Amino acid sequence: MKIAVCAKQIPDPATPYELDPEHHWIVRPDDQILDDTDRYGVEIGLQLAEASEGSVTLFSMSPAGNLQGIRQALAMGADKAVIVSDPALKGSDALVTAKVLARAIQQEGFDLVIAGTESTDGSAGVLPQQLSELLEVPALTFAKAVEHDGDTIRIHRQTPDGYDEVEATLPAVLTVTAGVVEPRYPTFKGIMQAKQKPVEQLTAADLGFDATEVGAAGSAQYVRSVTPVPARQAGEIVEDDGEAYRKILEVLEQAKVV
Amino acid sequence: MDFEFSDEQKAFRKVVREFAEAEIAPYAEEWDRTHEFPTETVLKMGELGLFGLPFPAEYGGSEADFTTLCIAIEELARVDQSMAITLEAGVGLGINPIAVYGSPEQKERWLPDLVAGRSLAAFGLTEPDAGSDAGATKTRAILDGDEWVINGSKAFITNSGTDITSLVTITARTGQDEISTIVVPADTPGLTVEPPYRKMGWHASDTHGLRFDDCRVPKENLLGERGRGFHQFLAILDDGRIAVAAMATGVLQACLEHSVAYAKERTAFGRPIGANQAIAFKCADLETMTEAARLLTYKAAWLKDQGLPFKQAAAVAKLYAAEAAVTATREATQIFGGYGFMDETPVARQYRDAKILEIGEGTNEIQRLVISRGLGLPVER
Numbered sequence: 001m002k003i004a005v006c007a008k009q010i011p012d013p014a015t016p017y018e019l020d021p022e023h024h025w026i027v028r029p030d031d032q033i034l035d036d037t038d039r040y041g042v043e044i045g046l047q048l049a050e051a052s053e054g055s056v057t058l059f060s061m062s063p064a065g066n067l068q069g070i071r072q073a074l075a076m077g078a079d080k081a082v083i084v085s086d087p088a089l090k091g092s093d094a095l096v097t098a099k100v101l102a103r104a105i106q107q108e109g110f111d112l113v114i115a116g117t118e119s120t121d122g123s124a125g126v127l128p129q130q131l132s133e134l135l136e137v138p139a140l141t142f143a144k145a146v147e148h149d150g151d152t153i154r155i156h157r158q159t160p161d162g163y164d165e166v167e168a169t170l171p172a173v174l175t176v177t178a179g180v181v182e183p184r185y186p187t188f189k190g191i192m193q194a195k196q197k198p199v200e201q202l203t204a205a206d207l208g209f210d211a212t213e214v215g216a217a218g219s220a221q222y223v224r225s226v227t228p229v230p231a232r233q234a235g236e237i238v239e240d241d242g243e244a245y246r247k248i249l250e251v252l253e254q255a256k257v258v
Numbered sequence: 259m260d261f262e263f264s265d266e267q268k269a270f271r272k273v274v275r276e277f278a279e280a281e282i283a284p285y286a287e288e289w290d291r292t293h294e295f296p297t298e299t300v301l302k303m304g305e306l307g308l309f310g311l312p313f314p315a316e317y318g319g320s321e322a323d324f325t326t327l328c329i330a331i332e333e334l335a336r337v338d339q340s341m342a343i344t345l346e347a348g349v350g351l352g353i354n355p356i357a358v359y360g361s362p363e364q365k366e367r368w369l370p371d372l373v374a375g376r377s378l379a380a381f382g383l384t385e386p387d388a389g390s391d392a393g394a395t396k397t398r399a400i401l402d403g404d405e406w407v408i409n410g411s412k413a414f415i416t417n418s419g420t421d422i423t424s425l426v427t428i429t430a431r432t433g434q435d436e437i438s439t440i441v442v443p444a445d446t447p448g449l450t451v452e453p454p455y456r457k458m459g460w461h462a463s464d465t466h467g468l469r470f471d472d473c474r475v476p477k478e479n480l481l482g483e484r485g486r487g488f489h490q491f492l493a494i495l496d497d498g499r500i501a502v503a504a505m506a507t508g509v510l511q512a513c514l515e516h517s518v519a520y521a522k523e524r525t526a527f528g529r530p531i532g533a534n535q536a537i538a539f540k541c542a543d544l545e546t547m548t549e550a551a552r553l554l555t556y557k558a559a560w561l562k563d564q565g566l567p568f569k570q571a572a573a574v575a576k577l578y579a580a581e582a583a584v585t586a587t588r589e590a591t592q593i594f595g596g597y598g599f600m601d602e603t604p605v606a607r608q609y610r611d612a613k614i615l616e617i618g619e620g621t622n623e624i625q626r627l628v629i630s631r632g633l634g635l636p637v638e639r
Contacts, residue, residue, distance in 0.1 A: 071269065185273050187307035189320040191266050 001054035001148070001170070004105045005045040005078065006115040006127070008035040009062050009069035013120060023091060023216070024223040026121055032062075034069035037116035039183035040176045042073045045114050047181065048148050055079045057108055061089060061100050067199060074194035075186030082108060086203040091216030094122070098130035100214060103207040106135065112153065113173045117142055132173035139173040140166055144180050160256055261553075267326055274333040277306055278341075286338040287602050289462035293454065296462060297421050300344055303334075304375015309348050313357055317369040324497070325559040328504035332555075335508025336515075337604075339611040340462035342505045343618075347416040347463075348372075350498045352379030355427050355439065359482030359490055364441065368425060380418035382428035382442075382468055383491050386411060390624050392429070393488065397470060399430035399440055405474045406430075406440055408448070412468040419451040419466040426468060429487045437487035441479040448473030459611035496569055498619040499576035500562060503555040506579035506615050509608055510548040513583075513590035516605050517541050520594060531593070540589050547586055551579035570632040577625035580615040587612040 009032035011017040018027045034042075045056045058073050058081040070081050082104050089100065105113060113135065118125030132139035143155035144163060151170050156163040158177050186194075204214045212218060236251075238244045252258045263271070281302055289296055303309065311327045313319025327349060335342035353372045356364060356379065371377040388394040397410025408430055412418075418426055423444045432438040442449055452467035482490055518541050521532030531537045554575035561568035587609040591598035594605055601607065616622045630637045 068265075068269070075269065075273075185277050185306050186269075187320065188266075188270050188311060188322050188326060189307055191269050191273070192320070192322075195266065 001048060001052040001111045002109055003045045003049050003054055003056045004108065004110040004113045005038070005041050005056055005058050005073070006101060006113065006131075007038045007042065007058045007060050007070060007073045007078075007081075008116075008119050008121075009033065009060060009067070010035045010119065010121040019226060024226045025091060030066055032066075032069050034072040035116065035120050037118070037120055037178055038073070039076070040178055040180050041114040041116050042076050042078060043181045043183040044143075044146055044174075044176050045112075046077045046184070048112070048146070051148065054111070057082060059101050059104055059108075060084070061092070061097050070199065071191075071194045072186065074197045074199075075190040076184055077190060078197075080198040080200070082200045082202065084202045084204065084207065086205075086214075088204050088211050088215050091219060091222075092214055093219035093221035094124045094126050095130055095221070096214050096219050098127050098134055100204065100207060100209065101127075102131050102134035103209075104202060105131075107207070110135075111170045113137075113171075115173070115175050117175045117177055128173055128175045135171070135173065137171045137173055138168040139175070140168050141175045143174060143176045146174065146176065146180060263325070263329070267329055270326060271329050271333060273306075274308075274330050275336070277302075278333050278337045282334065282341050283337040286340070286462070286604075287607065289338075289340065290607050291461075291601070293461045295344075295420055295464045296341075299341065300378070300420070300422070301375060303341070303345060307375075308345055309353065309375035310373035312349065313353065313369065313373050317357075317365065318373045323559075323563040324500065325556060325563055328501060328555060328559045331501055331504040332508040332511070332552075335505040336512045338462070339505060339509065339608065340460050342508060343416060343460060343463050344378075346498070346501045346505060347380070348375075348378050350501050351381035351494065352417060352427075354497065355381060355481060355490065355494055356441070358494075359439065361478075363478070364481065368441070371424060377422045377424035378417045378420055380415050380423060380426045381491075381494070382412035382415050382418070382426045384413050384415070386413045386467075389413075390621055392491065393437070395429050395431055395437055397428060397430045399432050399438065401432070401477065402474075404477045406432075406477060406479065408440065408442065408470040408473040408475065410470050412470075414455070415466055415468055417464050418468055419454065420464045423464075427481060428468075428470075429491055432484060432487075436485040438484045439481040439487040439490050440475060441481055442470075442473065442475050443479075446473055446475055458613060459607070460614060495619055496572050497562070499572040499625070500555060500558045500568070502615060502619045503551065503558065503572070503575035503579040506576075506583035506612075507548065507551045507555050509583040509612055509615070510544065510551050510579070510586045512608055513586040513605060514541070514544040514548050517544055517590045517593045524595075537593055540593055544586050544589065547582040551575070551582050554578055570629060573620070573625045573628040573632070576620065577622055577629065580612075581622065583612045583615050 011029050012033050020027050049056045056078040058078050061084045084100050084104055115128040129139050140155045142158040144158045145156040147154040152167055153172055154167040157166045238247050307320055308330050310319040311322040315321055331342050331346050356368050372379050399406040399408045425444055426442050429437050429439055448471045450469040455465050521537050522530050524531050558568050558571035558575040561571050590605040591609045594603055597603050598606055
């Protein structure tokens with residue numbers, strides 16, 4: 001099975017990052033890491049590839065810079081990476097990003113495209129569905145368990161109350177939730193091998209886009225303003241008069257935790 | 259001059275730190291309390307390739323340099339010395355003698371499982387009456403036909419009694435003035451693993467005394483040349499000194515991080531305790547010691563990796579880093595005040611654990627002897 005895994009490099013959430021004041025885009029540092037949510041996609045991709053003697057190719061749209069995050073995924077065991085890196089892409093919205101990635105994936109060929117449910121830095125959560133439309137294949141989303149059998153992918157799709165069983169015939173797009181599998185740690189051997197693995201770098205023009213179709217110019221979506229997250233409010237204190245458990249249970253039920 | 263680690267070493271340090279934070283740190287207090295050797299976690303360390311770091315790819319190793327091994331040991335020690343010494347002893351004392359002195363058959367038989375971390379090897383040098391004075395070894399091995407017959411005992415042997423221990427390499431007297439090294443498989447009749455010691459620290463590390471009563475192993479279990487045992491283990495211990503210095507560096511780093519965080523968070527008299535010079539200066543000293551220990555450690559590791567003489571540098575690094583670690587754990591415990599005396603406080607555990615760094619793999623006194631002889635002084639010749 002030929003597996004494409006979308007892998008995003010993001011600024012390390014542990015170190016605060018800035019938005020540029022004019023466009024409110026994230027000012028991306030040179031050092032970016034693999035989005036934690038993508039480690040699950042990489043892991044499930046590797047497991048499916050191992051079971052089917054397939055291959056895993058990473059796809060990422062990323063400004064040039066060091067490829068620390070992509071190397072992290074290669075060190076886990078992915079075979080190669082295709083990076084679309086072009087200053088003209090700056091300011092691309094989710095749909096433009098999906099168009100760029102879809103064309104890169106199509107060019108490479110695929111049986112299955114795997115992505116996280118949403119990125120940690122942008123959190124739009126629409127890109128995988130846009131990919132499935134653009135690639136004209138079904139989308140299996142929010143998988144918390146994945147099974148593969150010949151041409152069929154079967155998943156447990158996470159719902160607020162439990163899960164739905166959903167299946168599709170390949171080719172397809174799959175999004176996985178954190179916790180679907182335990183991502184492996186890269187070994188030192190993996191880290192050394194990652195250095196030698198092919199990383200293909202493409203420009204927007206290589207994929208047949210002209211400058212007006214991508215970046216801020218090609219994007220319908222822009223950020224009008226941003227406001228800081230309000231400071232966290234103090235929690236509710238439940239005094240225990242012997243019946244507090246009822247109140248706590250009520251809150252947990254409302255939060256759909258139980 | 260270049261003080262930078264390679265990109266791969268930096269990436270690997272991050273992975274080991276993440277592993278240590280997720281798989282070891284949350285349980286270290288419990289293992290310390292219950293004196294449990296966490297076999298499952300050690301097997302996970304094996305899956306991460308830690309035990310195979312410096313060994314050839316043909317046996318499943320990663321062919322990493324010694325510096326990279328030190329990075330892994332330092333990062334484990336930062337959260338738990340017991341797991342760090344399990345790795346350090348497993349690699350340096352367990353696998354290394356076989357990888358360096360083993361015959362092709364011995365390597366083929368033992369290395370794949372050891373390198374993969376599926377099994378552990380131990381090194382039996384110290385005896386009840388022969389520690390630093392290793393030449394006083396009393397354990398005897400006498401050749402009887404095609405077998406060595408071993409009698410004697412060993413003390414304080416790390417990794418010798420775990421569920422996954424496959425062998426112990428021991429030094430034994432094979433003639434009047436002759437010490438040799440022999441591999442004893444863990445299941446050999448006549449080898450008795452004594453109950454674990456009641457140690458002051460390193461509670462999750464596996465340490466036993468061993469007894470050999472007419473313990474028979476095949477003649478071909480001799481490791482390397484007969485009569486070369488003394489030279490072999492001296493060379494093995496030089497490597498080990500750098501690795502222990504790396505452990506001490508991890509301990510120092512832990513003390514520094516815990517102390518600075520606590521000095522900012524804990525308030526007394528209406529301000530963080532770090533606003534007091536008495537506490538702030540302790541933190542400054544911790545930073546200084548950590549930096550110095552790290553530089554000495556990696557300088558020695560670098561010399562070894564370059565194939566340059568490193569005996570003196572290893573002794574200097576081990577001596578300084580071990581003493582600094584003991585000082586640092588004491589000072590960090592002081593910064594934590596009453597909480598520092600509670601067993602579950604990480605610096606309290608580090609305090610109990612650190613003392614052995616001044617004793618194991620060559621005491622401070624032995625290091626000073628090595629260093630002063632290195633200076634050309636005719637001390638205690």
